[in-house]
Amino acid sequence: MIPELGHFALILAFLLAIAQSFFGLAGAHVGRESWIKATNPAVTGGFVFVSVSLACLAWAFAVDNFSVEYVANNSNSALPMLFKISAVWGAHEGSLLLWIWIQAVWTLGVAALTGGLDPTFRARVLGVLGIVSVGFMSFTLATSNPFERLLPSPADGADLNPLLQDWALSIHPPMLYMGYVGTSVAFAFAVAALIGGRFDAEWAKWTRPWTLAAWLSLTIGIALGSWWAYYELGWGGWWFWDPVENASFMPWLVSTALIHSLAVTEKRGLFKSWTLLLAIFAFSLSILGTFLVRSGVLVSVHAFASDPARGMFILGMLLFFIAGSLLLYAWRAPLLKSEHGFEVFSREAFLLVNNGLLVAAAGLILVGTLWPLFMDAFELGKISVGPPYFNAVFLVPTIPLILLLGIGMHSSWKRTRFQNVKVPLLVLAALSLVAAILVPLVVYSGLKALTVVGFFAAFFIMASALVEPVSRLRHKQTLSRSVLGMSLAHFGLGMFVMGVTGLESYKIERDISLGPGETHVIDDYEFKFVGTRPVTGPNYEAIEGIVEIREDGELLTTLRPQKRLYQVRGDMMTEAGIRIGPDRDLFVALGEDLGLGRWSMRIQYKPLVRYIWLGALVMAIGGGLAALDRRYRIIADDAAKKADQALSGGGPTGRPVPGAASTSTAAQRGA
Amino acid sequence: MWRYLGPLIGVLALGAIFAVTLARIGTGELDVREIPSPLIGKPAPQFELPSVQDENERISTAALAGRPWVLNVWGTWCPGCRQEHDTLLRISSDSVVPIIGLNWKDERSLAMQWLTQLGNPYTKVAFDPEGDVAIDWGVYGSPETFLVSAEGIVIAKHIGPMTEQIWREKFLPLLAEKSGGGA
Numbered sequence: 055m056i057p058e059l060g061h062f063a064l065i066l067a068f069l070l071a072i073a074q075s076f077f078g079l080a081g082a083h084v085g086r087e088s089w090i091k092a093t094n095p096a097v098t099g100g101f102v103f104v105s106v107s108l109a110c111l112a113w114a115f116a117v118d119n120f121s122v123e124y125v126a127n128n129s130n131s132a133l134p135m136l137f138k139i140s141a142v143w144g145a146h147e148g149s150l151l152l153w154i155w156i157q158a159v160w161t162l163g164v165a166a167l168t169g170g171l172d173p174t175f176r177a178r179v180l181g182v183l184g185i186v187s188v189g190f191m192s193f194t195l196a197t198s199n200p201f202e203r204l205l206p207s208p209a210d211g212a213d214l215n216p217l218l219q220d221w222a223l224s225i226h227p228p229m230l231y232m233g234y235v236g237t238s239v240a241f242a243f244a245v246a247a248l249i250g251g252r253f254d255a256e257w258a259k260w261t262r263p264w265t266l267a268a269w270l271s272l273t274i275g276i277a278l279g280s281w282w283a284y285y286e287l288g289w290g291g292w293w294f295w296d297p298v299e300n301a302s303f304m305p306w307l308v309s310t311a312l313i314h315s316l317a318v319t320e321k322r323g324l325f326k327s328w329t330l331l332l333a334i335f336a337f338s339l340s341i342l343g344t345f346l347v348r349s350g351v352l353v354s355v356h357a358f359a360s361d362p363a364r365g366m367f368i369l370g371m372l373l374f375f376i377a378g379s380l381l382l383y384a385w386r387a388p389l390l391k392s393e394h395g396f397e398v399f400s401r402e403a404f405l406l407v408n409n410g411l412l413v414a415a416a417g418l419i420l421v422g423t424l425w426p427l428f429m430d431a432f433e434l435g436k437i438s439v440g441p442p443y444f445n446a447v448f449l450v451p452t453i454p455l456i457l458l459l460g461i462g463m464h465s466s467w468k469r470t471r472f473q474n475v476k477v478p479l480l481v482l483a484a485l486s487l488v489a490a491i492l493v494p495l496v497v498y499s500g501l502k503a504l505t506v507v508g509f510f511a512a513f514f515i516m517a518s519a520l521v522e523p524v525s526r527l528r529h530k531q532t533l534s535r536s537v538l539g540m541s542l543a544h545f546g547l548g549m550f551v552m553g554v555t556g557l558e559s560y561k562i563e564r565d566i567s568l569g570p571g572e573t574h575v576i577d578d579y580e581f582k583f584v585g586t587r588p589v590t591g592p593n594y595e596a597i598e599g600i601v602e603i604r605e606d607g608e609l610l611t612t613l614r615p616q617k618r619l620y621q622v623r624g625d626m627m628t629e630a631g632i633r634i635g636p637d638r639d640l641f642v643a644l645g646e647d648l649g650l651g652r653w654s655m656r657i658q659y660k661p662l663v664r665y666i667w668l669g670a671l672v673m674a675i676g677g678g679l680a681a682l683d684r685r686y687r688i689i690a691d692d693a694a695k696k697a698d699q700a701l702s703g704g705g706p707t708g709r710p711v712p713g714a715a716s717t718s719t720a721a722q723r724g725a
Numbered sequence: 726m727w728r729y730l731g732p733l734i735g736v737l738a739l740g741a742i743f744a745v746t747l748a749r750i751g752t753g754e755l756d757v758r759e760i761p762s763p764l765i766g767k768p769a770p771q772f773e774l775p776s777v778q779d780e781n782e783r784i785s786t787a788a789l790a791g792r793p794w795v796l797n798v799w800g801t802w803c804p805g806c807r808q809e810h811d812t813l814l815r816i817s818s819d820s821v822v823p824i825i826g827l828n829w830k831d832e833r834s835l836a837m838q839w840l841t842q843l844g845n846p847y848t849k850v851a852f853d854p855e856g857d858v859a860i861d862w863g864v865y866g867s868p869e870t871f872l873v874s875a876e877g878i879v880i881a882k883h884i885g886p887m888t889e890q891i892w893r894e895k896f897l898p899l900l901a902e903k904s905g906g907g908a
Contacts, residue, residue: 075895331732338736351746362751369747373740380733424739430749431742624804 057122060110061201064151065159068195070096071187074161078181082174082250090177095167097180100187104158108151111200112142121207124148124200124495130213130622139222141214146348146364147200149227154190155343156228156235161187164239164264171260178246186238191373197322197364213593213622222282230275230302232269234340236268237305238564240312241337244330247377258320258329263681265316265333269309270677276302277670285630290563290641292666295444297352300423301343304416308336311412313677314405322467324402327387328409334383339416345372351427397469404462411451418447449504456551457509460518463544465522478521486513498560498661508555516548536683543676546669553665562659565645569652576659579640580604584612585651594618594627599644599653601631615644615655639663665677732835763863765878769796769871770861774851775829778838784851786827789873791898795824796871797847797887798864800831801839806868809886813846822872823902826850829859829867874894 067269074096081089111124115138120126128144143152152195154455168176243261247253279299293299312332319329346352349365396402405576422439453561464475478485490509492500519541526533568583575581584600596618603610613631619626633640638661650699788896797813799806801894817824826847828836833852838849853859862871872881880899883891 327729335732345743349743350750351743351745362747365747365750366744369740369743373737377733377740380730380736384729384733420870427746428742431746 055507056110056204057114057119057201059540060107061199063103063106063110064154064195064201066189067100067107068188068191070100070623071184071191073184074100075181075184078177078179078184079249080181081183082204085174085375090173093177093184094165096184097161101158103161104151106157108142109473111148111151112139114201115139115142118211120209120211121203121205122200123202123204126204126208126211128214129211130593131210132622133211133214134218134592136221136224137214137219140218143227144214144218147194147198147202149231150194150198151200152188153231153697154187154194155181155552156231157190157238160232160235160239166240166261173416175246175250175598176309178249179242182242182245183238186242186375189375193364193367193371193666196240196359197367199240210622211621214626216594216618216620216623216625217286219620220286222278223286226275226278226282228275229271229278231272233268233272233302234305234343236271237309237333237337237340239268240333241375241379243384244333246331246381248382248623251386251389253326253330253390253638255320255323258316259686261333262316262320263683263686264314265309265313265336266677266681269306269313269456270681272306272309272675273674274303274567275314276306277667277674280665280670284663285632287628290630290643290656290660292557292663295422295441298343298347299421300444301339301346304423305339305343306417307412307416308332308339311409311416312336314408314412318402318405322396322402325406327383330383330387330686331388332409332413334376334379338372338379339420340366341375343658344368346423352423387529396467399465400469401462401465401467404458404465407458408455408462411455412449415448415455418451419444422447435529442540456515456547457507459544459547460511460514463518463540464521475521475698478681479518482517482521483514486510486517489513494559498556500559502559503516505555505559508559512548512552512555514548515551516545519544519548534683534685535679536685537677539678539680539683541676542679543673546591546672546676548669549665549672550669552657553662553669556662557660557666558709561662561663564657565613565654566657567645567648567652569650569656574657576657578605579610579659581640581657583653583655588703589616591618593622594620596629597644597647599631599642599655601642601655603633603640611640613640613642615642617644633663636664637661650651741771764871765882767879768877769873769879770857770858771863772851772853772880774827774853774858775863777826777833777840777850777852784849786877787825789825790877791823791884794848794873795822795896796840796862796873797824797829797870798827798829798859798862798867798871800829800867801835802831803867805886807843809868810843810846812887812889812892814844815889816887817846817848821897823848827858828852828854829864830854830856872899 063157074093077089077092077096081087081093101405110123112123113119113561114122115129116135117136118125118129118131120129123146124147128148129138129141133141141148143149159179164183165180168179171179240261243257243264247257276299278303280292283294284290312329315325315329315332318325345365348361350362350366350367422443425439462480464479487506488509490506490513491501493509494505523533523541564574564576566574568574568581570583570585573580573582580603582602582604584602586597586599589596590599596616598614598616599614601615603613611633613633615631616629618627618629619625628643630641630643632642638659641656641658641660643656645656648654769786771786773783773787776782778782795826807881813824824847826849828850831852833854836850836852840847851858856864862869868886870883870887871879874880881896
């Protein structure tokens with residue numbers, strides 16, 4: 055009964071989303087006030103019904119209702135409760151429902167916080183968001199109903215894929231979807247602006263905090279995925295250039311470009327049509343990612359069960375959104391003119407270069423990801439494009455990007471006179487260069503050009519990110535969240551670059567076989583294989599290796615890597631044993647039992663690897679701070695006041711929604 | 726206007742390619758998971774290995790030259806191999822072509838037990854516990870099945886459990902073609 059209720063609630067939400075799109079867009083078009091007002095209850099109702107639907111599915115998992123096919127395929131009575139809940143989005147159907155719910159959350163957030171926006175414009179934004187919801191809901195209802203019954207129902211479920219039985223991976227999809235879906239807000243703002251033919255600095259100001267919130271969710275989501283791959287897949291890599299990873303990285307790159315170009319549009323009224331195009335592409339790439347993951351056109355390690363019929367549906371949706379918005383763009387964008395020029399050494403120019411390089415990076419990844427598909431389509435033979443391509447081409451745009459960042463941060467609008475910051479920047483650059491040469495020589499072994507470039511960029515970015523906050527604090531000037539957030543985000547990028555440089559230059563990986571009592575030495579560390587013992591988990595049996603690590607003869611730690619057999623599916627999983635540290639990780643993964651107590655093992659020394667994820671986290675915190683900047687709250691306040699006046703004057707607006715005065719709370723929710 | 730239509734045209738072209746690809750996957754014409762062996766069209770890698778059943782018996786590719794044969798890579802630890810076993814038995818009962826087993830990364834006693842209990846579809850079974858020969862053949866998972874022509878050229882490869890359908894539609898026609906051409 056409850057699954058049917060969930061299905062029914064989803065249908066109701068679908069109808070409300072249609073109402074939301076119609077009243078939003080048609081209401082704005084004909085200027086009928088009652089229709090415009092009707093979008094609000096449609097949004098709220100949609101959120102309520104999608105929540106009910108999701109709760110029904112979660113309930114079916116919680117009570118082991120294996121008469122629901124999706125539950126039977128992805129859960130088991132022995133599964134711990136946390137993973138029963140995260141199993142809701144463990145496969146295609148349920149993850150779509152989660153996606154729809156997150157869309158409903160974002161839409162509710164937009165409706166609650168834009169109460170003071172021009173009502174016609176706001177109605178269009180909600181209308182476009184409604185169409186996006188309609189698209190995903192009809193996809194789910196038509197091809198991927200998670201509430202489908204299975205009769206006769208099995209006594210127990212087939213269990214959740216053991217790869218997904220991990221806490222980082224239980225929050226990885228929601229974070230990632232927050233990011234993907236969040237790009238639909240910037241998209242909706244862009245399309246609404248194109249429909250209305252109005253596109254000014256206010257537009258950019260309204261769009262920025264939403265884009266930042268989407269961006270920071272993507273950042274955390276991607277970092278979680280990378281971290282999980284590191285400790286769970288057993289290879290100790292942190293990025294594999296898998297099509298699915300690329301699918302999440304491309305919208306990230308384009309969103310990053312969008313955040314920067316929105317700054318130019320907000321502050322200087324430039325790059326308008328470019329900003330619009332980026333907003334459209336950030337969202338398009340998010341749906342493209344969904345398409346690539348779920349249609350089966352590409353081979354990937356973590357693709358969903360693929361189905362060409364579903365692929366066709368998403369493709370249709372993808373083309374509808376992209377082609378529709380680009381057609382609108384081609385029609386409207388010629389009207390947009392930039393009023394001002396700028397000079398070569400200006401923040402505008404630096405941000406233009408930033409955008410060019412970020413989009414080029416996204417483009418190169420897109421080409422690499424889709425290349426096997428083109429080869430197939432034109433029957434040119436089968437190829438797979440792997441890490442060698444991506445590692446090589448990705449550096450081409452990103453090295454200039456990170457080298458220019460330190461200076462670019464300190465450029466000013468219109469025309470930069472570097473006089474004020476020249477001396478500190480030169481000093482920092484010189485110090486960074488010295489450090490970039492000394493660190494490889496003193497701390498590590500060996501000096502390579504690319505290592506020096508990487509360390510220099512990392513140190514210089516981190517140092518110059520601190521210049522402005524420090525100088526403002528010293529001169530007792532106010533430090534806005536926006537500036538602090540920007541500095542922090544760039545500092546995080548510096549940490550990330552440092553981590554990648556250190557890791558890729560000095561990592562040591564050994565595949566060895568050890569018998570009980572034997573040792574292997576890497577760098578200053580002696581790994582001693584003590585032996586193995588059996589371990590029993592809630593739904594798996596494991597063999598646990600015991601590996602003692604000594605540094606200078608002193609016992610540093612004992613690692614316990616496991617090989618788990620999950621009985622229900624018969625899957626083998628590797629749980630690496632990792633000793634984490636600020637300067638390096640030590641990593642042991644069990645390979646194969648070679649008989650007589652010998653095991654093959656992968657032992658790794660991973661310098662600075664923590665900074666890859668820590669850097670991403672700092673970036674996300676910076677993005678969050680910037681999204682919470684006072685000026686976004688002020689425009690919300692001002693707008694709310696205006697709306698109040700309009701209301702008391704019998705204007706066309708509805709009552710401003712209570713949340714409008716507190717952007718901060720909502721942005722926290724958005725984060 | 727035209728300047729602004731560029732992105733749209735690009736996206737539509739991409740969409741067309743996606744649609745064609747999906748349609749081909751739908752009709753089964755295209756299988757994105759299939760990775761053709763670089764061995765196809767090349768001489769089969771030579772090996773000489775002991776037999777599973779008798780340590781002293783040597784099985785060598787040289788002795789197989791002159792007529793087509795099939796190499797099936799398997800191990801008792803491999804669920805897919807258990808799955809295809811009955812199919813292999815049926816194929817071998819037709820005796821169209823000898824099937825040479827390559828017992829991969831396995832234990833002799835387990836392999837013997839398997840063949841006794843489940844039946845032996847193989848003309849001969851070579852024992853490759855270290856997997857050296859499998860590396861020469863580019864095996865990265867089992868089961869894998871290769872078809873070698875009378876001239877010693879690898880002409881087909883199938884990854885995953887052999888099925889009646891694949892045998893009928895992929896392997897048999899190649900065999901017929903080769904023997905027809907040779908006659």
